[in-house]
Amino acid sequence: MLEKFFKLSENGTDVKTEVVAGITTFMTMAYILAVNPSILSAAGMDQGAVFTATALASLIGTLLMAIFANYPFALAPGMGLNAYFAYTVVLGMGYSWEIALTAVFVEGIVFIILSLTNVREAIFNAIPKNLKAAVSVGIGLFIAFIGLQNANIVIGGATLLQLFSLDEYNAVNGVEATFNDVGITVILAILGILITGILVIKNVKGNILWGILITWVLGIVCQFAGLYVPNPELGFYGLLPDFSGGLSIPSIAPIFAKIDFSGIFSLNFVVVIFAFLFVDMFDTIGTLIGVSSKADMLDEDGKLPRIKGALLADAVATTAGAVLGTSTTTTFVESASGVSEGGRTGLTAVTTAILFGLALFLSPIFLAIPSFATAPALIVVGFYMLTNVVNIDFSDIAEALPCYICIASMPFFYSISEGISMGVISYVVLNVVTGKTKEKKISALMYVLAVLFILKYLFL
Incomplete structure (x- = not known):
């Protein structure tokens, strides 16, 4: 079998x-x-x-x-x-x-x-x-x-x-x-x-x-x-396990199916x-x-x-x-x-x-x-x-600098999403301003993401 x-x-x-x-x-x-x-x-x-x-x-x-x-x-x-x-x-x-x-x-x-x-x-x-x-x-x-x-x-x-x-x-x-x-x-x-x-x-x-x-x-x-x-x-707290309740499985009730759609429209x-x-x-x-x-x-x-x-x-x-x-x-x-x-x-x-x-x-x-x-x-x-x-190509500054900004942003801003935002924005902006867009073959989706992230910072 x-x-x-x-x-x-x-x-x-x-x-x-x-x-x-x-x-x-x-x-x-x-x-x-x-x-x-x-x-x-x-x-x-x-x-x-x-x-x-x-x-x-x-x-x-x-x-x-x-x-x-x-x-x-x-x-x-x-x-x-x-x-x-x-x-x-x-x-x-x-x-x-x-x-x-x-x-x-x-x-x-x-x-x-x-x-x-x-x-x-x-x-x-x-x-x-x-x-x-x-x-x-x-x-x-x-x-x-x-x-x-x-x-x-x-x-x-x-x-x-x-x-x-x-x-x-x-x-x-x-x-x-x-x-x-x-x-x-x-x-x-x-x-x-x-x-x-x-x-x-x-x-x-x-x-x-x-x-x-x-x-x-x-x-x-x-x-x-x-x-x-x-x-x-x-x-x-004390470091010894508490076996007073035996080997029972902790209840999942406090967090089970607690889906809340009230804040999704933003x-x-x-x-x-x-x-x-x-x-x-x-x-x-x-x-x-x-x-x-x-x-x-x-x-x-x-x-x-x-x-x-x-x-x-x-x-x-x-x-x-x-x-x-x-x-x-x-x-x-x-x-x-x-x-x-x-x-x-x-x-x-x-x-x-x-x-x-x-x-x-x-x-x-x-x-x-x-x-x-x-x-x-x-x-x-x-x-x-x-x-x-x-795995990052540091010989190409147009690639490496946005990566550096992305990496540094996460611990310094205490946020993974801010790091992603900064990485995408800086990648698009730096390559557009320096005329490397054709060489890099930046996708349309990257431009859309960059614009969305910039709008987030402007209006939120």
């Missing part, structure tokens, strides 16, 4: 190889079960409910990938997109998280339509290659910046931002924190970054997840030793949807092509067979994830770890999906992991995204 459905021998693999690959993929991306609730809770969402939504969205999306495309790729709420959801759309623009979920839902519907037609290719081809790489790099810096803030390694100060100091932290926040609550967590976070870095360099399977767990365990040791003293008033909302769609589309296609090329799945023309099914799985998972109550669900680049273990079919994805289902019963563990332990994961994932900078 497995042979017939997944075509194992045709793809040069077997059940054992696929199962091991699926376990490996889960290990490398299970950190999202701790990180996503932490990020979305900043938008006011219930952390336990987000954990459940994250696990369910990952399970559904990964199963759909196996069914629609028979590929060994796993899906989960995407890093960068969750940060954009919480820190830009909700905290920055002032939308409620319900309206932000609506934007994700609409994006998913649009993505389904685009995945069933050839419009997706037109949009993908309209954006210059260098600018696509720049978006990924900018998101990487943005995520790393959030990680540094969550760990209190970077705080506000006389120079706008500065390295952590206890006196400055108390002055900025108007509190009386001590070394035994905030101070020790900063040290633990820095240790966590180093530990995760060592694991990455050593190519340890599941390095990011292991980095989180080791940092958390070090925190528990410090709590037992009296070095870390919980201070709930300042947001520093240009800002359109920009939000476009930003979600833009990042998801290019992140997904880039991941699919990158991972599949590593697995030698591309055809002689460099195209990925059954890519329409893979994109459709991504789109349906995003729509379902929004209803469940989480940010955009997308294909994870960590799928490469399972591919490197020999995963070649949807059986790898099914194995990963089953493990996400089992993880639902381990919520007390994932929800007890503190932000200082997940911060190193954000910083290291930011590094992975930053490596796309090598």
Whole structure:
């Protein structure tokens, strides 16, 4: 049955190889079960409910990938997109998280339509290659910046931002924190970054997840030793999992089906949807092509067979994830770890999906992991995204300068969508003014996007 459905021998693999690959993929991306609730809770969402939504969205999306495309790729709420959801759309623009979920839902519907037609290719081809790489790099810096803030390694100060100091932290926040609550967590976070870095360099399977767990365990040791003293008033809680309720699954009710269409009739909302769609589309296609090329799945023309099914799985998972109550669900680049273990079919994805289902019963563990332990994961994932900078052609200033503006705008303006806006506007304006439009073959869609973004700044 497995042979017939997944075509194992045709793809040069077997059940054992696929199962091991699926376990490996889960290990490398299970950190999202701790990180996503932490990020979305900043938008006011219930952390336990987000954990459940994250696990369910990952399970559904990964199963759909196996069914629609028979590929060994796993899906989960995407890093960068969750940060954009919480820190830009909700905290920055002032939308409620319900309206932000609506934007994700609409994006998913649009993505389904685009995945069933050839419009997706037109949009993908309209954006210059260098600018696509720049978006990924900018998101990487943005995520790393959030990680540094969550760990209190970077705080506000006389120079706008500065390295952590206890006196400055108390002055900025108007509190009386001590070394035994905030101070020790900063040290633990820095240790966590180093530990995760060592694991990455050593190519340890599941390095990011292991980095989180080791940092958390070090925190528990410090709590037992009296070095870390919980201070709930300042947001520093006990680090031990609460199993008093058993291994029950947190209720999804606080965030389930909370779609709100009341704020959709505005240009800002359109920009939000476009930003979600833009990042998801290019992140997904880039991941699919990158991972599949590593697995030698591309055809002689460099195209990925059954890519329409893979994109459709991504789109349906995003729509379902929004209803469940989480940010955009997308294909994870960590799928490469399972591919490197020999995963070649949807059986790898099914194995990963089953493990996400089992993880639902381990919520007390994932929800007890503190932000200082997940911060190193954000910083290291930011590094992975930053490596796309090598795909930017810096020898052509007309290409490189808009990319630089796009990259710098995301962390400095604290917004992914502002970075995309600035990148598109500067790319069009600089090339038009310098007479390079014919040489660059700028698409009509780029002109339309530039005009829309400029109008946004003029009238909003």
